Amino acid sequence: MRTAMLALATGMVCLRGLPALPSLGWLMGMAAVASLLLMLRRWHCGLFLLGLCWACLHAHWATNDQLAPALDGQTLWLEGEVVGLPAVSGNTVRFELTDAWSRRAQLPSRLRLAWYGGPPVASGERWRLAVKLKRPRALVNPGGFDAQAWALAKGFGATGSVKAGERVRAARLAWRDGLRQRLLAVDSQQQGGTLAALLLGDGSGVSRQQWEVLQATGTVHLLVISGQHVGLLAGLVYGLVALLAKVGLWPARWPWLRCACALAFAAALSYGLLAGFQVPVRRACIMIGLVLMWRLRFRHLGVWWPLLLAFTLVLLVDPLVSLQPGFWLSFSAVAVLLLTFSGRLGGWRWWQAWTRAQCCVAVGLLPVMVALALPVSVSGPLVNLLAVPWISLVVLPVAMAGAVLLPVPWIGESLLWLAGGALCGLFHWLTWTAEWSPPWLPPGVSPEVWLVLAIGILLLLLPAGVPLRWLGVPMLGLLLFGPRQAPPVGQADIWVLDVGQGLAVLVRTAYHQVLYDTGPGLGEVDAGASVVVPSLVALGVRRLDAMIISHAHLDHSGGTGSVRRRLPVTQTLAGEPDALPAAWQAQPCKPGRSWEWDGVRFVLWRWPSAVPGNPASCVLWVEANGERLLLGGDIDASAERALLASGLPPQAHWLQAPHHGSKTSSSKPFLEAVQPHAALISRGHDNTFGHPHADVLARYQALGITPHDTAEAGALRIQLGTYAPVQRQRDQRRFWRDAAITP
Template sequence: MRTGMMALAAGLLAPVFLPALPPVGLLWAMPVAVLMLLPFRGYPLAFLLFGFMWTGLGAHWALDDRLPAALEGETRWVEGRVTGLPQNGGGVVRFELADARSRHERLPAKMRLAWYDGPPVNSGERWRLAVKLKRPGGLLNPDAFDPEAWALAQRIGATGTVKDGQRLSAAQWAWRDGIRQRLLAVDAQGRNAALAALVLGDGSGLAREDWQILQDTGTVHLLVISGQHIGLLAAVVYGLVAGLARWGLWPVRWPWLPWACALAFATALGYGLLAGFDVPVRRACVMVALVLLWRLRFRHLGLWWPLLLAFDAVLLMDPLASLRPGFWLSFAAVAVLIFTFGGRLGPWRWWQTWTRAQWLIALGLCPVLLALGLPVSLSGPLVNLLAVPWVSLAVLPPALLGTVLLPVAPVGEALLWLAGGLIEGLFRGLALIAGQWPAWTAATVAGWVWALGALGAVLLLLPRGVPMRPLGWPLLLLLAVPPREGLDEGVADVWQFDVGQGLAVLVRTRHHALLYDAGPRMGDFDAGERVVLPALRKLDVRRLDLLLLSHADADHAGGGLAVLRGLPVSRVMSGDPAGLAGGLYAEACASGRQWQWDGVVFRLWQWDAAHDSNQRSCVLQVDAAGERLLLTGDIDAAAERALLDSPLAQPVRWLQAPHHGSRTSSSMALLRGLRPESVLISRGQGNSFGHPHPTVTARYRHQGIHIYDSARHGALHLRLGRFQPPRVLRQQGRFWRDPPPPAETRR
């Protein structure tokens, strides 16, 4: 049976790694094969096919529930019920709408909406809303968070912006939202949002700085409900019943073990309901239930049996759970503990067990974190030694008890005040450590390097004295210092990152790196911090020789300060240094300057008669073995005419669309003078400026120019000097991504 369970797990996982899903008809035919195999003892293959069919059909149903492409960008009146815990703050209300209906069109069952300057929205209310609808999407960059996979795993079929609306009915059965409002209203020494995260699993109120501290110290799992909290409460209840039985205080007529297991599971289930019973919570409850069942009846089967059953059960309940990083991290952490402690001969002292568990989990999860593209906390093992008992034993009991006793206001509020103070003390300590040891974002490594590093982690988890165990350290260190791919002389490696409505282009030669613009900063979104800097680290860029900010507009220079804080930069230059905001200092663009790095030639130009920041854009030409790329910033048609009278008026193969393809740029004179083969457009999907303008794209098509659009293709990678087609990230096979449009648009 264990073989069958492993085969089922393999079948449940396999479809999410496919570039495309099998046809629905083929999946429905698989039960016939399953029934034919069972009488011939072919149950492992039957389980494999059943798991493959189950996940494949679940993925098809989720894809079919996405917004039809014909409604993309349309505004429709929809009616639905608000679910979850809406996020009210910062001038925008974000919430999820379930059971959405429209009079004329079929809509996804679940949508995630944003209402700028909207009224308060509460869970359980019914609304009629005018919504501009979009298919789930987002920025697509190398080895970065995939918003489309996340939306599919959450069963979010559409996103949108609310234009107007009216409340149809008041909240019903919104007791969790009521508890949150009570938690946010009490005096918790300024840590009300952290209490809501700990008690209800609602982390929306935590400040970005708090999230960064938790990430740097590896303690995110402590402040948002995780399997650890649910398992801890279940263990406390189980231990309490066992202790009463041992001391003779438990009623003899009630068998203590079944009661201990039942009460522990009831506690875990109650906490899960308080947390909204989301997928991570359901996963934890399933694991607790199976562990208790194993303790009650099946201890003879070993520790791996409940883990394997929980793995299969979670995927049967939610076939797309494996698209969530938390799924892999939680099961990997439990697997590391079982592997480490399950086969040990002789007990350890309690303090040895605790300290070694933290270090071994850190070692075991390191390859998993890197495979998921997540940062690794260098201080996490040490911090968790103290933070875990602090939260679990000191913070969580008064927080939960205070929440339960909120009807008895003086007692409940006093307990929450105490819990808030304990959380504040925790954050102060974590902030000091995070300032010294921030999280480490590793460079992307080849598959064989990762496999050797994972083997090293497994070797280090083995007991002392096992042959070849010391070899684990050099193998694991390969993940930190991987072999670097060298560039040939005269070749430039170019990445246009997907930063939304802005621009950021990385140009690397064999020994040098240049960043042209740093992405936008708008409101609380800083593309330099959230997109550009992580991408540079994953591409193993350790320093920049030049940060060239074309001009001062926020969509080009907004992320510059975050890049300067995160990486050593030798020189900063801008076409409009006087207009830079946020304390940025830069040299003026040295128009006419030319230099060479590793056989690649760079040339700068700026219009000396410019009268606004866009026209002052510092233009950069990169020439690698005769293959040229021209980065133009936001110059307009007047600056383009001046450019055609400069030394940069040479035919180019790649042209960065001036001003994101606006109507006032990309003149016919420029296109005829430079004769580009391809144009690179960096812009945000559905941006309010209408970029690129239809007349401009028609002009590109008329000239037979290939169009690469970041909103439709994602980040773009090319090797300048090789005269090869570019690689666009949306071409990577993922069944949840819409295929990119063809780049060639010849008339």
């Protein structure tokens, strides 16, 4: 039975690795073969195919429910109901809309909308809105978060920005949103947002700085609804009924054991619904139900059976959940704990069990963190030794009691105020720890290295008496001392990252790394933290020998602060050093400066008479084995003429399209002098500037220059010095992404 269930779950999980979905005809054929195999009692193969068919069918439903391509970028009047918990960030309200309909078109069943400067929006309200709709789309880079897979797993068929709207109907049964508002109103040293996250699973009120602190200290699981919270509530309810029965206060005509199990499971389900019933909560409810069933029947289910059943049932309900990182982290953590504590001879003291549990989870989750390109908290095991009991035994019970007693004047607010104060003290300590021990981003590894790493960690988690257990240590060392990904001497690896409407280019030689621009940044959001740093770390970059900021505009320098905080930078050069923060210690880009690293030549240029802004961009040539790349930043036609008059040889095989392909750049004389065979365009999809301009594309076509566009192809890779064609990240097909488009 266990192996059959494992085969069914494996089939559903295989959906994650499919480059494209099989057609409905193929699925019908696979289902027929699966049925035949089941009739022939080939259970494992039949259930595997059946699980794969079920997952693919769900994926077809989700992809067919996305916005039609003809409506992409269109503004429509539509009507729908607000669901979930709307989030307010500055002047922006973000919320989800379901059951949306329009007279003009068929719409997806679920939309994710943003209303800049909009009025308050509450869950349960019905609105009539004018929305500019877009198909779900995400940046595609080596490493980092795949927002498009996340959107598909969440069921969002379109995103959009609201232009205008009116409320059609007031909220009905918006008790969850009402409780969230009461929690946010608790002003206990500004911890209302963290209380809402702790009790409701709503992280919209947690600031970016707080999330970074939680991530750095490995305590994110404490501020999201997890099995720990659900299990604690179920245990409290069960213990309360058992205590009342023991002291004789429970009615004799009601069997206390059945009532305790039923009430505990009802409490777990109620809390799960309150928290949005996410993956950890589903898993916890299933496992709690199995444990309570065992308690009633006094039957031993084993330690792995409940986990496997929960894993399979969660996938059966929603196979697309395997696209979410939280699914893998949640089940992997429980599996590590079961492996750590099951099958051991002898007992551990409570403090030994507690410390070993934290250390084993930290080590056991390493393969999952590496596979998902997530940061690893070095201080996590130590921090959780104190943070987990503080949250579980102090903050959470007081916060739960305060939420329940909110209708009672003063009592509920006072308890929530105390819980907020306890959270505030915890965050002060976590912030200090995060500054002392920042998170470690593991490098990307090949599948072979990852498999060896996983086997090594499995050996380390086995009991001490297992032979050859020590081999896990050198296997684990592959994560730190694995094969280098750098190019050979005389060649350079060029990555034009997909950062949206901006620019970030990594130039990597055998032993040196140069970053040219750092992507856009606006307020708390910047591409340096979300794209550049994760991509660099995934490529094995641990430091930067030089950072070149072409000019001070935010679409080129916005991510610099985040990059400098995460990676050591030896020197910073800039086209406009005086316009950048003094702490960056940027030096001016001097025309004609050149150097050579590992057989690769670098040459800088800047127009000495340039006015501030785009014309002042620092230009960089990179040459390897006679093959040249020209990075021009945002130079315009006037700067292009000055470059041609400088006397430096402008020829290059590859040209980064100046100013994202704007009509004010890429002049015909400049292109004729550079003579590139391809232009690399870094820009945002459907940007408001109209980049690249039609005249520039026509000029490229007339001169035989092939454009490669990050908005259509994702990140671009050039192996400079090999004269090989460009590699496009979207060519690595995934069924949830649009196919790579050849310009």
